[in-house]
Amino acid sequence: MSEMKDFLSxxxxxxxxxxxxxxxxxxxxxxxxxxxxxxHEVLLVSGIGCGSKLPDYTRANGYQSLHxxxxxxxxxxxxxxxxLTVIAVHGDGDGYGMGMGHFVHAARRNIDLVDIxxxxxxxxxxxxxxxxxxxxxFLSKTSPEGAIETAVRxxxxxxAAGATFVSRGFALDPKHLSRVIQKAIQHxxxxxxxxxxxxxxxxxxxxxxxxxxxxxxxxxEDDYDPTNRERAFRIACEWGDRIPTGVVYQVxxxxxxxxxxxxxxAGPLVKQPLQRSMEEYEALKEEFV
Amino acid sequence: MVTNDMSFLxxxxxGQGVESSGAGFAKALARGxxxxxxxxxxxxRIRGGHNFFQIRVNKRSVHSHTEAVHLVLxxxxxxxxxxxxxxxxxGGIIYDAEVxxxxxxxxxxxxxxxxxxxxxxxxxxxGAEVMRNTAALGAAAGVVEYEIDRIxxxxxxxxxxxxxxxxxxxxxxxxxxxxxAREHYAAEFEFKLKTVDAPARMVxxxxxxxxxxxxxxxxxxxxxxxxxxxxxxxxxxxxxxxRLGIVTKHTEDEIAAICMAIGAGHAGVRAMVxxxxxxxxxxxxALGLAGMTETPVVIFEAQxxxxxxxxxxxxxQGDLLFMLHASQGEFPRIVLxxxxxxxxxxxxxxxxxxxxKYQCPVIVLxxxxxxxxxxxxxxxxxxxxxVAIDRxxxxxDEDMENxxxxxxxxxxxxxxxxxxxxxGHPKAVYSTTxxxxxxxxxxxxxxxNRVKMMDKRMRKLEEAARDMQPPELYGPHRAxxxxxxxxxxxxxLREAVDILNEDGDRANLLTIMDMWPFPKDSVGQxxxxxxxxxxxxxxxxxxxxxxxxxxxxREIEERILRxxxxxxxxxxxxxxxxxxx
Numbered sequence: 001m002s003e004m005k006d007f008l009s010x011x012x013x014x015x016x017x018x019x020x021x022x023x024x025x026x027x028x029x030x031x032x033x034x035x036x037x038x039x040h041e042v043l044l045v046s047g048i049g050c051g052s053k054l055p056d057y058t059r060a061n062g063y064q065s066l067h068x069x070x071x072x073x074x075x076x077x078x079x080x081x082x083x084l085t086v087i088a089v090h091g092d093g094d095g096y097g098m099g100m101g102h103f104v105h106a107a108r109r110n111i112d113l114v115d116i117x118x119x120x121x122x123x124x125x126x127x128x129x130x131x132x133x134x135x136x137x138f139l140s141k142t143s144p145e146g147a148i149e150t151a152v153r154x155x156x157x158x159x160a161a162g163a164t165f166v167s168r169g170f171a172l173d174p175k176h177l178s179r180v181i182q183k184a185i186q187h188x189x190x191x192x193x194x195x196x197x198x199x200x201x202x203x204x205x206x207x208x209x210x211x212x213x214x215x216x217x218x219x220x221e222d223d224y225d226p227t228n229r230e231r232a233f234r235i236a237c238e239w240g241d242r243i244p245t246g247v248v249y250q251v252x253x254x255x256x257x258x259x260x261x262x263x264x265x266a267g268p269l270v271k272q273p274l275q276r277s278m279e280e281y282e283a284l285k286e287e288f289v
Numbered sequence: 290m291v292t293n294d295m296s297f298l299x300x301x302x303x304g305q306g307v308e309s310s311g312a313g314f315a316k317a318l319a320r321g322x323x324x325x326x327x328x329x330x331x332x333x334r335i336r337g338g339h340n341f342f343q344i345r346v347n348k349r350s351v352h353s354h355t356e357a358v359h360l361v362l363x364x365x366x367x368x369x370x371x372x373x374x375x376x377x378x379x380g381g382i383i384y385d386a387e388v389x390x391x392x393x394x395x396x397x398x399x400x401x402x403x404x405x406x407x408x409x410x411x412x413x414x415x416g417a418e419v420m421r422n423t424a425a426l427g428a429a430a431g432v433v434e435y436e437i438d439r440i441x442x443x444x445x446x447x448x449x450x451x452x453x454x455x456x457x458x459x460x461x462x463x464x465x466x467x468x469x470a471r472e473h474y475a476a477e478f479e480f481k482l483k484t485v486d487a488p489a490r491m492v493x494x495x496x497x498x499x500x501x502x503x504x505x506x507x508x509x510x511x512x513x514x515x516x517x518x519x520x521x522x523x524x525x526x527x528x529x530x531x532r533l534g535i536v537t538k539h540t541e542d543e544i545a546a547i548c549m550a551i552g553a554g555h556a557g558v559r560a561m562v563x564x565x566x567x568x569x570x571x572x573x574x575a576l577g578l579a580g581m582t583e584t585p586v587v588i589f590e591a592q593x594x595x596x597x598x599x600x601x602x603x604x605x606q607g608d609l610l611f612m613l614h615a616s617q618g619e620f621p622r623i624v625l626x627x628x629x630x631x632x633x634x635x636x637x638x639x640x641x642x643x644x645x646k647y648q649c650p651v652i653v654l655x656x657x658x659x660x661x662x663x664x665x666x667x668x669x670x671x672x673x674x675x676v677a678i679d680r681x682x683x684x685x686d687e688d689m690e691n692x693x694x695x696x697x698x699x700x701x702x703x704x705x706x707x708x709x710x711x712x713g714h715p716k717a718v719y720s721t722t723x724x725x726x727x728x729x730x731x732x733x734x735x736x737x738n739r740v741k742m743m744d745k746r747m748r749k750l751e752e753a754a755r756d757m758q759p760p761e762l763y764g765p766h767r768a769x770x771x772x773x774x775x776x777x778x779x780x781x782l783r784e785a786v787d788i789l790n791e792d793g794d795r796a797n798l799l800t801i802m803d804m805w806p807f808p809k810d811s812v813g814q815x816x817x818x819x820x821x822x823x824x825x826x827x828x829x830x831x832x833x834x835x836x837x838x839x840x841x842x843r844e845i846e847e848r849i850l851r852x853x854x855x856x857x858x859x860x861x862x863x864x865x866x867x868x869x870x
Contacts, residue, residue: 048723055720056720056731063555072540075549076512077554077712080553182403263509269534274507288491289489
């Protein structure tokens with residue numbers, strides 16, 4: 001059995017004391033250990049930002065890529081070796097700002113990725129600018145009169161794009177979050193995990209207390225049915241006095257992207273021989289004659 | 290009578306099948322043992338607008354088109370007015386007999402008019418006017434007294450999927466037009482084609498040659514966003530993906546394309562992105578990611594004129610300095626700039642070896658003229674048995690099993706190349722980052738480590754330089770003029786050099802095929818040993834001349850530059866040379 005400590009790298013986190021990333025990190029390690037995955041079976045792909053440093057602190061295969069480009073890098077790695085458990089982990093600026101296009105396309109593509117967004121509704125590493133998920137009117141260094149745009153609703157966006165697994169967790173409840181991440185890993189296809197994560201240094205509005213007063217678990221509701229897309233869409237749009245967490249939507253049995261590629265029928269690309277027989281290549285010349 | 294040395298031009302509207310008819314005709318000529326060079330000229334639109342396809346045919350291997358044309362196949366009136374000036378004395382125009390042509394100007398130039406009832410024949414013998422193109426090709430073969438069975442064999446192949454009836458109808462139309470043209474016009478046309486005994490040759494363009502090389506070299510992952518003139522590589526790979534075990538991904542944008550290729554490369558698969566300059570501009574940041582994380586990736590860039598959208602369907606060599614300098618910071622890259630179709634194939638093979646051996650991005654720089662122009666090549670010019678896969682310091686499962694200490698992905702080595710493990714083995718678990726990192730791949734801002742890591746990465750170019758092919762000298766060792774060029778300019782320039790040398794050792798040509806690391810010693814020495822140096826490039830600034838000055842300190846003042854979107858031709862180069870003297 002693997003344990004949480006198997007996933008500890010020699011590098012200690014540099015996140016602020018009290019940062020939501022500590023809880024997310026623990027929940028992720030817990031999920032990997034509970035699923036009995038080993039570090040070499042997992043590839044963590046991140047972008048750039050506070051939360052994207054997570055692979056550096058975690059003993060697993062890791063690739064910290066570019067800001068906003070987490071999902072395409074993860075997609076390429078998954079298509080090259082679909083035997084790996086590939087987990088994208090990045091912030092709201094990375095995933096919903098610069099990476100918004102990739103997010104929507106990954107969701108409709110149903111590539112078998114876990115897409116974790118550490119969503120703190122602010123830019124932390126660049127020291128406090130508003131983010132795509134900052135609420136309307138949010139005051140920050142780049143929105144001194146208040147944010148003008150409507151905030152992105154990631155769960156609704158993912159659902160509209162055709163995602164087959166849509167969920168949310170809360171950094172202060174790592175046990176619940178860990179169960180959500182486990183389900184996301186076990187889901188075959190694209191799985192969004194949006195994580196409410198207070199930034200204790202720069203976001204003085206969306207604090208632990210602010211979230212605690214609002215979050216509820218969808219599975220505690222009497223009429224919980226994650227397979228009902230219309231209902232899930234209503235829940236996904238909730239933001240205000242009540243903020244849903246848990247698996248909001250899941251449909252199983254939809255073939256994943258990589259399952260439908262003929263070239264992958266023979267197994268992971270990386271395990272296939274580099275070359276075909278010379279006769280096969282020689283035959284290609286015929287189309288030009 | 291002139292045999293086996295002429296040019297055809299097929300002209301019409303976009304959507305009339307000018308390109309497919311031309312390519313079919315080129316194949317028919319190649320099947321008769323003749324060499325061809327064919328280029329297309331088209332507009333960025335789906336219907337209408339004047340397009341043409343030009344085929345030069347010869348008994349010897351030819352390297353470019355010529356301005357001079359001997360027989361025009363006009364599918365529209367526009368074609369006649371636009372291309373009369375290219376016709377040589379004694380040349381002819383095949384056109385639909387329904388079109389009125391004023392003969393005065395043509396008479397003065399000694400141009401023969403060959404009206405053929407193309408539409409009528411298509412209707413009568415094939416039952417559909419759309420077969421006019423077939424009629425025109427049949428008529429062309431008749432006028433030059435070429436063997437009709439070569440045309441027939443291409444018709445059979447091209448229409449195979451459409452069924453026997455379509456094949457039969459097209460054969461009837463071609464035969465009727467052939468007989469008509471041969472009977473009425475062959476006697477007054479002095480340019481003829483005769484089949485020659487030769488082994489079957491391929492008719493292939495630079496993009497397909499590159500794709501073939503990449504496939505044989507074990508490329509398994511291709512991600513791209515369609516952009517002319519790079520698109521045909523993506524399409525060829527998608528078409529053959531199932532058969533060859535290649536994953537192709539048409540992505541949401543070019544940033545996703547290169548990031549996916551980098552992800553695949555990191556996971557251990559040979560990966561590439563085909564694109565053009567605008568697409569590459571979007572990839573610039575990720576190029577640096579590959580450089581920093583030492584991830585193998587191949588970028589195929591077929592240039593077209595910029596800036597911005599520029600000329601979507603035309604040619605230029607304006608991206609050289611951009612390719613050499615794109616992305617922030619300093620990191621090693623390799624740039625190959627093939628000059629011929631066969632070199633495109635070789636670049637396809639070599640690029641993937643270099644990318645893995647040096648663990649860095651490798652750019653293959655082509656252009657529209659090379660991407661789309663067809664040439665005849667012997668089968669053995671693509672000798673697949675000669676392809677040797679070199680993955681460099683790639684750790685096998687067995688190597689990883691034998692690792693005793695914690696794995697250092699970026700171990701400091703003499704060559705700068707660190708043994709590379711891929712994700713999936715318990716003894717080689719590591720994390721890497723686009724941040725500066727230590728030997729293990731962990732983030733560090735240590736100044737000493739930074740210097741050592743920069744040195745390590747950049748040192749890889751020293752060995753890579755030894756893998757580069759030196760510039761090639763064509764023509765006599767000593768000559769009055771030494772031309773210097775790169776990329777597709779080689780073809781027409783080589784033909785111009787041949788013309789100049791018909792009476793004495795007047796010119797030679799130095800071609801740079803492997804652009805970076807730059808072959809500064811050999812280029813510098815050649816310049817010093819030359820009496821007069823002229824650079825010939827398809828851009829405004831003389832970018833290779835600037836690069837040569839940067840790397841060698843030699844200034845080349847004489848420059849023949851072209852940036853009107855049209856390819857060089859031998860005649861154009863000789864004319865510019867004359868103007869400069």
